[in-house]
Amino acid sequence: MRSISKKVPYRDLTYTQNVLTNAQLVQLKCIIATSFSNVEAEHYFALYFEKGESTKRRLRLFLSGGDIVGYCLLTFDDSNKDVCIVGASAAFLPDFRGKNSTFRFSLIEVLKRYIRNPRRKLLYADTMLSPAMFRAMAKNIAEVYPNNLPQNSAIATLYDTINPSGLVSPHNGLRCLKAVGRKTNYSEAEIARFRESSKTEIALYCSVNPDFDKGIALVVIIPISLTQFILTLKKILSSRVSGVLGRG
The missing domain is CATH 3.40.630 (Aminopeptidase)
Structure with a gap:
């Protein structure tokens, strides 16, 4: 291999x-x-x-x-x-x-x-079947929905507009789930590792979308703006600095 x-x-x-x-x-x-x-x-x-x-x-x-x-x-x-x-x-x-x-x-x-x-106006809005892909986005980008912060009415309205026939997650009350039928080809061991993960973004994904292995996708929304780019750059730089200091 x-x-x-x-x-x-x-x-x-x-x-x-x-x-x-x-x-x-x-x-x-x-x-x-x-x-x-x-x-x-x-x-x-x-x-x-x-x-x-x-x-x-x-x-x-x-x-x-x-x-x-x-x-x-x-x-x-x-x-x-x-x-x-x-x-x-x-x-x-x-x-x-x-x-x-x-x-x-x-x-x-x-x-x-x-x-x-x-x-x-640019808006990222797509379905994600993979907790790993969600983490790759959420750990680097400043403003990603859903997240662990209290959800406001504007975000709820945005989800209702983008995903009108979607499913509501009992975890956060947002219409942020969508039945897509297809599933990512993860093994049972990989699925178990995701469910047991202590990584913040993966734990969030599994809480919001516990049926990701059954053809239910998470609808991820990322507003795209100059402010988003600036805050994302700061987040990436801060993460790198923390990583360097952690190895020191």
């Missing part, structure tokens, strides 16, 4: 139809099929990679020996006149899960989009 701590090379591109070879498309769909259960790879691929004429896509491919072993896809949906909705999909083959972080890629791509059109 390959070490999951080893980072692999990557390639960034703007995804459009016909930008990848047939062999690369087969590899991507294989990763999707391997990473999720109760999902038809062709349908999932069409939903995230091809649906929506007003959607722009940025894609990072993780490569090993010339083969695709993981990906991170960001979608920018401009079909709403009031706001551009940012979504994401990411998956890796089992041996490459762990240290091949998608956070920096996502942050940089969203920042570039914001700088190009600062007057266009």
Whole structure:
């Protein structure tokens, strides 16, 4: 087995139809099929990679020996006149899960989009089936919902607007859950480790969405603004300083 701590090379591109070879498309769909259960790879691929004429896509491919072993896809949906909705999909083959972080890629791509059109409102709103992916976002980004803070009426209204047919979490009273049917292909041991984790973000995820292993996803909302970028940068720098001092 390959070490999951080893980072692999990557390639960034703007995804459009016909930008990848047939062999690369087969590899991507294989990763999707391997990473999720109760999902038809062709349908999932069409939903995230091809649906929506007003959607722009940025894609990072993780490569090993010339083969695709993981990906991170960001979608920018401009079909709403009031706001551009940012979504994401990411998956890796089992041996490459762990240290091949998608956070920096996502942050940089969203920042570039914001700088190009600062007057266009941006809002990340997407479903997450993975406690690990939620932690990757929540531990670095300053303002993420849901969180451990008291929830105000504005956030509740936002969830009702974005996820009107969703499920209400008894943990926080927000309509922040969505039945998606598909499941992340975690082993029983991995699911148990998530449920027993003392890491703040993972514990929060499991409390808000205890049925993540049964096809229920957490709807994560991240407001995107200049203030968000500044506070996120401060949070990242503070975390790094704390880490250095902790090793001293």
